[in-house]
Amino acid sequence: MCSVTYALCIVLIKQLGADFSLTESAEDEFEISFVCHRPDDLDILQEETEFSKKELQFLYRAFKNECPSGVVTEDVFKLIYSQFFPQGDSSIYAHYLFEAFDTNGNGCLSFKEFVAGLSLILRGSIYDRLNWAFNFYDLDKDGFITREEMMKIMKSIYNLMGKYVYPSIHDDTPREHVENFFQKMDRNHDGLITIEEFMESCQKNIFENLRIFQELH
Missing domain, CATH: 1.10.238.10 (EF-hand)
Structure with a gap:
């Protein structure tokens, strides 16, 4: 996002x-x-x-x-x-x-x-950007990201892209992205993503990508 x-x-x-x-x-x-x-x-x-x-x-x-x-x-x-x-x-x-x-x-x-x-x-710093992103996903501003909120965001992104993108988007694609998102970030599997879980997962992915990039070079 x-x-x-x-x-x-x-x-x-x-x-x-x-x-x-x-x-x-x-x-x-x-x-x-x-x-x-x-x-x-x-x-x-x-x-x-x-x-x-x-x-x-x-x-x-x-x-x-x-x-x-x-x-x-x-x-x-x-x-x-x-x-x-x-x-x-x-x-x-x-x-x-x-x-x-x-x-x-x-x-x-x-x-x-x-x-x-x-x-x-x-x-902004990495922290500032991630904090902004979390608040963007947290549509009702209750301090948690739910599957319903994430689904709304994902559907809006695919609607933005339109029906004629390549490769074509299947109806299940937004839901698949949401499930993948929660598998990575919902550490305690309670169906809610906190700011701490979000920050930890995102920063871990950033550092992992940097490590892979350095190994390739």
Whole structure:
């Protein structure tokens, strides 16, 4: 899911109008001065995120150009993704992603919420990214991931991809992925995945993949 969310965040940035490479080298290419678009708490956002001041200015200009009101509604959020996935139905996944970004739950995505989420996903530590991913899966925010929640997420991802992907997706494919997910992460087999189980399993997989990569080289 993290890779899917990462890709969709890049899609969102580009659709907002920002040709934003997310690298420090690219930052030097921009000489930006638009005080009228500068949010009052730009300096605070720089301290709270992993973006530079120029990157925040650039993102804010793109954000305001697309959303003059200063907020993104869920309908606009869904529309952005639907334009990039015409063969599938991106609305359900976009709904879950919107709720993950909308941290105060008011139904509108502010610039502060937008860049805070992007910073975690794109430049956060492994712990930050995994914590964000767990909260994304935990749809009812009760501190556990259930099979039902995971199934909803998996179905939304396959709906996003559409019916014409290759190889073709069978009806049982989402359920198979959910069962595989729980076999790896549900250590005590109680049908619930805690944040501790999630973190431990994900980090173990990361280290195992790194070990295999090093052995191959």
